[in-house]
Amino acid sequence: MSEAGTPTKRAGLFDLRWVIALLFGFYGIVLLVVGIAFTTEADTAKAGTNLNLWSGLGMLGLAILFAAWAQLRPLRVPTAASEGAATGPADDADGAGER
Template identity: 50%
Template sequence: MLFDIRTIIGALLGCYGIILVITSLVQDTAAQSVKTGGLDVNLWAGLGMGGAAVLFIGWAWLRPVRVPEPHEQTVEDSTPDT
C-alpha cells in the first residue's frame, strides 16, 4: 500500500491542505478579504484538499491492489495434447 499512487496523491493533498489551513489561520488580512469578497479562500481550499486526501487514502485502504499469484505449472500442463 505504501507505493500505491493513491496513497502518494492523498499524502500530498493532505500536506498542501494542512499548509493552506495554517496559512489561513495565520495570515488573514483585510486586503485579502477584499480581493476575495470576504471569503477565506485558503481555508476552503485547504479543507477541500483535506477531504480529497481522506477520500484517496480511504480508497487505497478499502480497495488495496492485489497482485495475482503466479500460475504453478504441473506435469499435466506441460505435456502437449496429441
C-alpha cells in the same frame, strides 16, 4: 483481478492513491495554516472569502477520500513466487525466455 488460487499481497505505498492522498494532505494542511494564521481582512475583502482556508479544507477532504479509497479497495499484486511459476524466466530482449 487475480485468479482464485494465486497468492497476492497489498501494494502498500506503491499504490498511487496513497501518494496523491499524502500530497493533497500536506498541501491542504499548509493552506489551512496560512488561511487561519496569515490571512488579513484586506485579503478576505479582496476575494470575498478566505480562499486559502477553503482550498485547504477541500484538499484535506480529497486526501481523506483518496486514503479511504486506497484503504477500503487495496491494490493486490501477485507475490514473487507466483510470478515466476506462471511466466517462467524471461532472459532475452522480447521477454520470451528459453524455448
